[in-house]
Amino acid sequence: MIAGIQQLENDALAELENAGSQDALLAVKTKYLGRRGLLTGLLRNISQVPAEEKPLFGKRCNEVKVLLENKIEESLLRLSEGAKKQTLTRGKIDVTLPGRGTRPGRIHPVTQIRREICDIFSSFGFSVVEGPEVELDYYNFEALNMPPDHPARDMQDTFYIEEKTVLRTHTSPVQVRVMQQVKPPVRILSPGRVYRRDSDVSHTPMFHQIEGLLVDYDVSFADLKGILTAFLKRVFGDATTLRFRPSFFPFTEPSAEVDIRCVMCAGRGCRVCGHSGWLEILGSGMVDPTVFQNVGYDAEVYSGFAFGLGLERIAMLKYGISDIRLLFENDIRFLRQF
Numbered sequence: 001m002i003a004g005i006q007q008l009e010n011d012a013l014a015e016l017e018n019a020g021s022q023d024a025l026l027a028v029k030t031k032y033l034g035r036r037g038l039l040t041g042l043l044r045n046i047s048q049v050p051a052e053e054k055p056l057f058g059k060r061c062n063e064v065k066v067l068l069e070n071k072i073e074e075s076l077l078r079l080s081e082g083a084k085k086q087t088l089t090r091g092k093i094d095v096t097l098p099g100r101g102t103r104p105g106r107i108h109p110v111t112q113i114r115r116e117i118c119d120i121f122s123s124f125g126f127s128v129v130e131g132p133e134v135e136l137d138y139y140n141f142e143a144l145n146m147p148p149d150h151p152a153r154d155m156q157d158t159f160y161i162e163e164k165t166v167l168r169t170h171t172s173p174v175q176v177r178v179m180q181q182v183k184p185p186v187r188i189l190s191p192g193r194v195y196r197r198d199s200d201v202s203h204t205p206m207f208h209q210i211e212g213l214l215v216d217y218d219v220s221f222a223d224l225k226g227i228l229t230a231f232l233k234r235v236f237g238d239a240t241t242l243r244f245r246p247s248f249f250p251f252t253e254p255s256a257e258v259d260i261r262c263v264m265c266a267g268r269g270c271r272v273c274g275h276s277g278w279l280e281i282l283g284s285g286m287v288d289p290t291v292f293q294n295v296g297y298d299a300e301v302y303s304g305f306a307f308g309l310g311l312e313r314i315a316m317l318k319y320g321i322s323d324i325r326l327l328f329e330n331d332i333r334f335l336r337q338f
């Protein structure tokens with residue numbers, strides 16, 4: 001049996017020597033090392049080898065196997081290197097042609113806006129935190145003063161994962177998660193994806209929001225106005241005119257929606273602003289005492305304001321994009337412009 005291995009090794013090496021092409025090499029490989037190969041066959045019959053010869057037999061088989069594998073690998077490499085050189089020297093490749101180059105990508109407009117807003121609020125001392133996109137009903141609604149059957153839930157038609165688990169409809173639940181974990185002062189900004197059952201030129205089922213929250217002693221509506229005014233002037237320019245309009249959100253009291261003079265028509269009235277001259281930019285308000293109570297903050301001691309805005313909307317206004325869906329089609333010709 002041992003002598004048989006030697007014979008097999010000699011034969012295989014001789015055949016490799018003569019194999020001048022990739023196909024020939026692979027044929028030798030299959031003949032000896034394949035599943036039905038000669039060496040594989042020898043090893044399979046190890047049970048017929050006398051017990052005292054078994055260790056040596058096994059060792060030799062392995063040696064031959066490794067040797068053949070290495071030789072074949074080497075020869076294959078040599079062949080392909082040779083082929084490459086031949087192609088070059090025969091002039092099939094014109095090495096003087098300029099390269100194809102790579103086109104660098106761009107930062108997506110929504111990401112640009114998110115970064116810009118996070119930078120502005122960082123300079124106001126806010127830190128950026130993130131929350132889960134699959135959220136408990138409790139954080140998305142209940143803790144924000146929207147109990148089951150509250151009519152305000154209708155404005156945010158939801159994707160349910162399970163009975164009490166939803167894809168979050170806004171970034172506001174992060175307010176609650178943060179307040180549960182830290183004591184005031186709180187100054188946070190929370191960007192992220194949100195989901196609603198909604199789809200048209202200005203709505204996609206997934207979009208992005210940024211939430212802001214500031215809680216401390218003696219925070220007043222004047223602080224809200226000051227911060228939001230400074231912020232919007234940084235985004236849309238110093239000449240931006242703002243309007244604070246009374247509104248309602250279950251988690252703020254009082255609440256205000258903030259509009260800016262239409263950036264398209266400078267207030268004269270156009271299609272974008274629905275001929276009102278104003279663009280609705282964000283929702284805001286003073287944190288409702290019920291929310292403070294839900295997170296264990298003493299509403300007699302602390303006060304605060306919160307706000308939330310949609311990133312796509314800001315990107316569309318800032319860059320003059322008329323259809324929100326363009327932002328998610330991944331057409332490079334569109335994305336390259338920003």
Ligand code: DAH
Pocket residue numbers: 169170171172211212249251252282283284285286305306307308309
């Ligand atoms: N969560 C609200 C929405 O998605 C936006 C909002 C309004 C957030 C007022 C706030 C706020 O923090 O104070 O429509």
